[in-house]
Amino acid sequence: MPFTTIKPMIDARDVYKHFGGLEVLRGVSLSISKGEVIAIIGPSGSGKSTFLRCLNHLETIDRGHIEIEGELLVETDEHGKSHYVADAEIRRICRKMGMVFQQFNLFPHMTVIQNIIEAPMIVKGIPRQEILPRAEVLLEKVGLTAKRNNYPSQLSGGQKQRVAIARALAMEPDIMLFDEPTSALDPELTGEVLRTIHALAEEHMTMLVVTHEMAFAREVANKVCFMDQGEIVESGEAKAFFASPNHERTKIFLKNML
Amino acid sequence: MDYILNMLGPLWQGATVTLKLFFITLVLSLPLGLILALLRISRFRAVSTSVNGYIWLMRGTPLMLQMLFIYFALPFVPVIGVKLPDFPAAIVAFALNYAAYFAEIFRAGIQSISKGQYESAKALGFTYAQTMRRVIMPQMIKRILPPMSNETITLVKDTSLIYVLALNDLLRAARNIVQRDFTTTPFLVAAAFYLIMTLVLTWGFQRLEKRYAVYDD
Ligand SMILES: Nc1ncnc2c1ncn2[C@@H]1O[C@H](COP(=O)(O)OP(=O)(O)O)[C@@H](O)[C@H]1O
Ligand SMILES: [Mg+2]
Numbered sequence: 001m002p003f004t005t006i007k008p009m010i011d012a013r014d015v016y017k018h019f020g021g022l023e024v025l026r027g028v029s030l031s032i033s034k035g036e037v038i039a040i041i042g043p044s045g046s047g048k049s050t051f052l053r054c055l056n057h058l059e060t061i062d063r064g065h066i067e068i069e070g071e072l073l074v075e076t077d078e079h080g081k082s083h084y085v086a087d088a089e090i091r092r093i094c095r096k097m098g099m100v101f102q103q104f105n106l107f108p109h110m111t112v113i114q115n116i117i118e119a120p121m122i123v124k125g126i127p128r129q130e131i132l133p134r135a136e137v138l139l140e141k142v143g144l145t146a147k148r149n150n151y152p153s154q155l156s157g158g159q160k161q162r163v164a165i166a167r168a169l170a171m172e173p174d175i176m177l178f179d180e181p182t183s184a185l186d187p188e189l190t191g192e193v194l195r196t197i198h199a200l201a202e203e204h205m206t207m208l209v210v211t212h213e214m215a216f217a218r219e220v221a222n223k224v225c226f227m228d229q230g231e232i233v234e235s236g237e238a239k240a241f242f243a244s245p246n247h248e249r250t251k252i253f254l255k256n257m258l
Numbered sequence: 259m260d261y262i263l264n265m266l267g268p269l270w271q272g273a274t275v276t277l278k279l280f281f282i283t284l285v286l287s288l289p290l291g292l293i294l295a296l297l298r299i300s301r302f303r304a305v306s307t308s309v310n311g312y313i314w315l316m317r318g319t320p321l322m323l324q325m326l327f328i329y330f331a332l333p334f335v336p337v338i339g340v341k342l343p344d345f346p347a348a349i350v351a352f353a354l355n356y357a358a359y360f361a362e363i364f365r366a367g368i369q370s371i372s373k374g375q376y377e378s379a380k381a382l383g384f385t386y387a388q389t390m391r392r393v394i395m396p397q398m399i400k401r402i403l404p405p406m407s408n409e410t411i412t413l414v415k416d417t418s419l420i421y422v423l424a425l426n427d428l429l430r431a432a433r434n435i436v437q438r439d440f441t442t443t444p445f446l447v448a449a450a451f452y453l454i455m456t457l458v459l460t461w462g463f464q465r466l467e468k469r470y471a472v473y474d475d
Contacts, residue, residue, distance in 0.1 A: 098381070109400070109473050
């Protein structure tokens with residue numbers, strides 16, 4: 001199809017965001033194509049989480065332009081004032097993205113299976129008997145069928161995070177956002193979560209992953225972005241990025257990570 | 259023995275007034291308190307400030323004063339002034355007063371739920387109303403059970419305040435017999451009744467707490 005332009009899954013341009021007097025995002029642009037996996041790395045406090053949260057409207061931006069699958073979420077007029085689309089539109093557009101948090105944020109009062117079927121039932125209105133078999137498949141996929149009727153407090157950190165992934169997938173998102181999915185885990189539990197994300201990459205899920213796991217970024221991501229002080233300092237094809245970073249700040253960061 | 263059985267009639271009459279006041283107050287003040295709590299955490303400053311003022315007023319003045327005001331003084335207030343019969347006046351005062359206490363319990367419960375719960379719900383596409391109903395409220399209930407248990411037990415005993423409106427509640431019924439027959443037995447019967455109500459409530463709340471103990475936060 002040479003004459004159709006393929007829209008990126010996420011197209012964020014020149015995103016600015018401040019908290020009080022602190023400029024947290026200073027003109028961040030990023031676009032991700034279908035099936036692509038982008039890893040965002042960078043020191044703590046550089047604005048990685050904030051950027052991710054701006055994409056699915058957990059934070060509002062000051063200035064910039066965000067499109068999801070070709071649909072406008074927010075744009076900025078010539079006076080530098082941002083305009084979001086209507087609330088219902090925001091919700092509809094943001095539903096194309098699933099998010100996994102560092103702290104899991106499972107619903108503690110629901111069992112594993114309830115956690116997974118709740119949003120499809122409540123948000124999409126899918127009947128229970130229809131969503132249940134799909135939820136069982138997802139549970140199987142993250143290897144937690146045996147924990148079906150347990151509450152989150154009865155799970156290990158790695159198991160919780162895998163439930164969180166299954167819960168997000170149950171909404172059938174086109175894009176998955178991961179915000180340091182393994183940072184709250186004991187080292188011996190990161191592997192099971194990373195393998196789950198790796199398996200998603202092999203199914204060509206479009207993913208944006210904030211991570212401190214450099215080996216994982218190199219292996220699973222197509223592209224790596226290095227963020228520092230609210231800017232994307234450098235980005236490039238994953239293997240090349242790690243083999244020969246260009247920017248001085250990137251080199252220092254990578255050296256400290258090893 | 260016959261004597262005690264004889265006095266149970268009027269005492270039971272009084273107890274039904276007490277029970278009626280107790281249950282109607284709960285039925286009215288629980289939803290009202292929840293609404294107040296939600297308004298209190300609203301991001302509209304004018305709304306939360308006025309609710310705050312209301313809670314301060316209701317918690318800062320005696321319930322008895324509020325009851326006397328609604329019964330005796332409200333009829334003379336312009337525009338909203340109405341003359342309520344004694345029992346409805348008591349109900350209004352109790353409901354308005356207890357709604358303020360419940361509102362604070364609900365608010366503290368809602369605000370004890372972590373921000374991450376709202377965020378994961380929002381990221382899954384829940385509206386604010388859906389988030390409150392499905393995620394926040396159910397978790398809040400578990401956390402507010404102990405203070406709720408306290409407050410409802412206090413309500414049992416506060417019902418005796420309506421004697422100032424000359425309503426024949428349990429305590430007044432007991433006192434009438436005491437004055438007529440020069441015996442304190444009715445007081446003991448009344449005390450037993452209050453204790454039984456408290457016992458039933460304590461038991462009920464314990465059962466609820468057990469039910470909610472299936473999960474940890
Ligand atoms: N809600 C907030 N209010 C105020 N400051 C915030 C808030 N969220 C993040 N920040 C600040 O913004 C900066 C970037 O934070 P964050 O995006 O979490 O960085 P990262 O995820 O890269 O560690 C930090 O200095 C942080 O303290
Ligand atoms: Mg972060």
